[in-house]
Amino acid sequence: xxxxxxxxxxGMTETGRAIAYIKDGLDEMNMQSETHVNVERIDxxxxxxxxxxxxxxxxxxxxxxxxxxxxxxxxxxIPRSIFKPPTxxxxxx
Amino acid sequence: MASRKAYAYYLRGKQLALxxxxxxxxxxxTLTPPGLNDVGPDGSQLWKSPIxxxxxxxxxxxxxxxxxxxxxxxxxxxxxxxxxxxxxxKIVDAGNGLPTSGVTHIVIDGSEKWNGLHTVNTxxxxxTILETKYNGGSVxxxxxxxxxxxxxxxxxxxxxxxxxxxxxxxxxxxxxIAEDERDMGAKDLLMKEFYAIIEKHESSKIWGARMIAPxxxxxx
Numbered sequence: 001x002x003x004x005x006x007x008x009x010x011g012m013t014e015t016g017r018a019i020a021y022i023k024d025g026l027d028e029m030n031m032q033s034e035t036h037v038n039v040e041r042i043d044x045x046x047x048x049x050x051x052x053x054x055x056x057x058x059x060x061x062x063x064x065x066x067x068x069x070x071x072x073x074x075x076x077x078i079p080r081s082i083f084k085p086p087t088x089x090x091x092x093x
Numbered sequence: 094m095a096s097r098k099a100y101a102y103y104l105r106g107k108q109l110a111l112x113x114x115x116x117x118x119x120x121x122x123t124l125t126p127p128g129l130n131d132v133g134p135d136g137s138q139l140w141k142s143p144i145x146x147x148x149x150x151x152x153x154x155x156x157x158x159x160x161x162x163x164x165x166x167x168x169x170x171x172x173x174x175x176x177x178x179x180x181x182x183k184i185v186d187a188g189n190g191l192p193t194s195g196v197t198h199i200v201i202d203g204s205e206k207w208n209g210l211h212t213v214n215t216x217x218x219x220x221t222i223l224e225t226k227y228n229g230g231s232v233x234x235x236x237x238x239x240x241x242x243x244x245x246x247x248x249x250x251x252x253x254x255x256x257x258x259x260x261x262x263x264x265x266x267x268x269x270i271a272e273d274e275r276d277m278g279a280k281d282l283l284m285k286e287f288y289a290i291i292e293k294h295e296s297s298k299i300w301g302a303r304m305i306a307p308x309x310x311x312x313x
Contacts, residue, residue: 001259004248015248025265026158033291036159042205044150049142050108056209062154065100073095075152081101085112085140
């Protein structure tokens, strides 16, 4: 569906306002459902605890690590820790 | 053979905190005992920042919003560095492959931080300054830049959604208009329709009866 067709169905004439609401709607839709999924691989650095999430992330669906509970270089889902470990990160970044 | 590892994560603001259990099992046959400083009453001292570096070791699967389409997926530029330029993100390509005119938006892929759509501020030979804010230092990192991007900013743009979900979007936009007109009753009703269509779309992809199986330790 084109933006124009959506505007006609609603009876809108302001393009900027319609596109702003469409973008909001796409975000809200992806909070509930999954229309577009991406996978990103990041290098793990020794002694670095914090890693930036991708710029365009709306919702995380899975986090996997290489060799997690295996020796076959497989990527497996890792659990979310409920508590922070008592040992603080050395660099704190 | 690679070492067996045990990871976990938690979230801190916009960042993901990755932790690793510091008890090395080697190839699965030998256990290296932890040091005295690492042993706590509940074993929690064993969890710390990653112990070893692993190339492409962390994989994040995530949902993003389709605010753009890449027209020519082959039109890419391999960049090798990013830095800041007066508080804005500056991407650099030593091979001078970045376009110098006719591009208003780009999509970055393969970066550890900047994946997604960015608006162009200035195009130059060998580097592009983006509208994205960044005040850090120079970082050497290989990433791909898509330059043929169609952004959702025009009436003639196609919304990148299945036709059925586009109907949900109509309800959403109507709900926002009702909200602007302070008609909260209509807004609630329209949002209900919006969520109902999303749910129906999700359900339609699952065939057969839905059952919840008891866990392996459940009382039977």
